[in-house]
Amino acid sequence: MPMFSTGVETSKRYSLDGPDQSKVCPPPPRDSCDLPSLVLSSSYPITLKFMDVGYRVKFENKNRESNIKKIFGHGPTISDQIQERTVLNGITGMASPGEILAILGPSGSGKSTLLNALAGRTLANGFTGNSPHKQQETSKTNNEKNWEKTLVAESAISELGLTKCENTIIGNGFTRGISGGERKRVSIAHEMLINPSLLILDEPTSGLDATAAYRLVLTLGSLAQKGKTIVTSMHQPSSRVYQMFDSVLVLSEGACLYFGKGSEAMAYFESVGYSPSFPMNPADFLLDLANGRRNCSVCAILETFTCVAARARR
Numbered sequence: 001m002p003m004f005s006t007g008v009e010t011s012k013r014y015s016l017d018g019p020d021q022s023k024v025c026p027p028p029p030r031d032s033c034d035l036p037s038l039v040l041s042s043s044y045p046i047t048l049k050f051m052d053v054g055y056r057v058k059f060e061n062k063n064r065e066s067n068i069k070k071i072f073g074h075g076p077t078i079s080d081q082i083q084e085r086t087v088l089n090g091i092t093g094m095a096s097p098g099e100i101l102a103i104l105g106p107s108g109s110g111k112s113t114l115l116n117a118l119a120g121r122t123l124a125n126g127f128t129g130n131s132p133h134k135q136q137e138t139s140k141t142n143n144e145k146n147w148e149k150t151l152v153a154e155s156a157i158s159e160l161g162l163t164k165c166e167n168t169i170i171g172n173g174f175t176r177g178i179s180g181g182e183r184k185r186v187s188i189a190h191e192m193l194i195n196p197s198l199l200i201l202d203e204p205t206s207g208l209d210a211t212a213a214y215r216l217v218l219t220l221g222s223l224a225q226k227g228k229t230i231v232t233s234m235h236q237p238s239s240r241v242y243q244m245f246d247s248v249l250v251l252s253e254g255a256c257l258y259f260g261k262g263s264e265a266m267a268y269f270e271s272v273g274y275s276p277s278f279p280m281n282p283a284d285f286l287l288d289l290a291n292g293r294r295n296c297s298v299c300a301i302l303e304t305f306t307c308v309a310a311r312a313r314r
């Protein structure tokens with residue numbers, strides 16, 4: 001039985017005339033492909049804030065040994081078999097329009113669980129938050145709606161660089177179709193059809209080579225430049241992908257080791273006594289730190305970060 005304790009808040013800033021673009025942070029300059037400006041760009045800016053997100057699961061410990069013991073009457077009691085595990089503990093962060101927030105961490109650190117919580121995909125007691133995907137309903141004729149849908153679909157195809165494979169079958173395990181990278185972009189294009197202000201993506205670059213991953217993140221960057229808020233998990237970003245993240249949240253066994261600007265992460269860790277012995281990809285360094293959670297030094301980093309974050313909140 002999963003239990004969420006969260007404070008997820010989406011704050012929308014708009015005036016009666018539409019989005020208040022003056023309040024949206026100017027997007028940082030990016031090394032971006034020259035993508036056409038779109039119908040898709042006119043969505044309300046959303047700032048996603050989340051505070052103290054926690055997730056615990058209770059599960060039955062079904063190991064063979066205890067079952068055998070149970071048969072012979074020496075087994076653990078039912079209460080011994082129910083175990084509780086904290087998957088996420090007090091995660092706080094924020095993503096603003098025009099920004100990419102990357103959730104980094106080793107396998108099993110809680111990235112997908114956090115994204116599911118932020119997306120409202122996991123229903124559990126205590127989970128609160130607004131769906132960021134609300135669209136304005138307007139009265140339009142069927143013809144107008146169809147024309148608009150076609151326009152949006154064409155925009156998404158063009159924006160995500162899918163024109164080349166526009167008429168190619170997508171394919172599946174049995175039928176060869178578009179490439180893996182193209183397939184990832186098709187799933188993002190599919191999401192774009194509802195013109196979301198907030199995109200939450202779980203490992204969109206998994207299975208892609210470094211160049212394809214970079215191109216996909218460039219695409220995300222160009223969507224962010226149009227005022228969308230992007231939250232994405234990423235397993236092993238290259239250094240040039242890492243430098244495209246505006247902010248990063250590093251998870252280690254469900255705890256937050258760092259949340260802040262991507263460009264300031266290395267300086268922060270250096271200030272608390274941790275720096276690599278030779279120049280390396282910041283993402284690799286952060287993952288090394290997060291992987292050493294059981295190591296006392298990482299516990300110290302966690303404590304330091306918790307203190308710094310608590311001071312910042314006061």
Ligand SMILES: Nc1ncnc2c1ncn2[C@@H]1O[C@H](COP(=O)(O)OP(=O)(O)OP(=O)(O)O)[C@@H](O)[C@H]1O
Nearest residue numbers: 002057059087105106107108109110111112113114
């Ligand atoms: N409902 C659940 N019951 C038991 N364990 C769970 C549950 N949900 C998540 N977990 C555990 O919580 C941990 C975090 O899972 P999660 O999928 O969020 O990790 P992740 O960082 O996305 O991993 P990966 O990078 O491998 O996808 C894992 O060890 C997982 O087994």
